[in-house]
Amino acid sequence: MHPILDGIDLVAFDLDGTLIDSVPDLAAAVDATLSELGLPEAGEKKVSLWVGNGALKLVERALADALGETPSSERLALGHQRFLYHYGRDVGSRTRLYPGVVEALDALRARGLPLALVTNKPFAFIAPLLEGLGLAEHFALCLGGDSLPEKKPHPAPLLHLASHFDLAPSRCLMVGDSRHDIAAGRAAGFRTLAVPYGYNHGEPVQASGPDGMVESLAELV
Ligand SMILES: O=C(O)COP(=O)(O)O
Ligand SMILES: [Mg+2]
Secondary structure, three states, X not given: OOHHHOOOOEEEEOOXXXXXXXXXXXXXXXXXXXXXXXXXXXXXXXXHHHOOOOHHHHHHHHHHHHHOOOOOHXXXXXXXXXXXXXXXXXXXXOOEEOXXXXXXXXXXXXXXXXXXXXXXXXXXXXXXXXXXHOOOOOOOEEEOXXXXXXXXXXXXXXXXXXXXXXXXXXXXXXXXXXXXXXXXXXXXXXXXXXXXXXXXXXXXXXXXXXXXXXXXXXXXX
């Protein structure tokens, strides 16, 4: 086991960019939304830079880029609604697990460590995605970006987890791909571990100062 797990009793994982490469499906839904609104499509490269703060922010960034200005609240509300519709129609057909994810989750579970999922993605998309990937049974608790009044980088979802499992935050580890995961983890008093292969607005996640880094989750176990 990786030394970062010493003294850890709960491992919380981010989803997009950490466990799954979800940008192909996110970009398809963003592009379907933009086309419907008569705007040019964005493509996967741009969408990968906008992921990380939930669906509403993703749509706001896409509309601002296409329009060259901040979208009106009416246009944003419509875009958000259309994005949720398009993403919900096909949440996972092009989404893939990153290498090492299944081995890591299986090995941690075999050691009796409870696993949690803390994503900024809307809660409604979590179950269909996990089911499609064969991970429906792996997590003792899942929180989405709309499960609580605050989302990452706010510490509230992580503090909720620690208290749900009756653990001191210092016995919990947050594993993620973006500065929002590391900031939330640090603010909650969790240990933090970053992966470099996901989405962090085009910046290296090392810059946010995680307690550890692994190239692949397989290194955890
Ligand atoms: O939905 C997002 O913007 C990002 O989701 P994540 O928190 O699982 O990376
Ligand atoms: Mg992420």
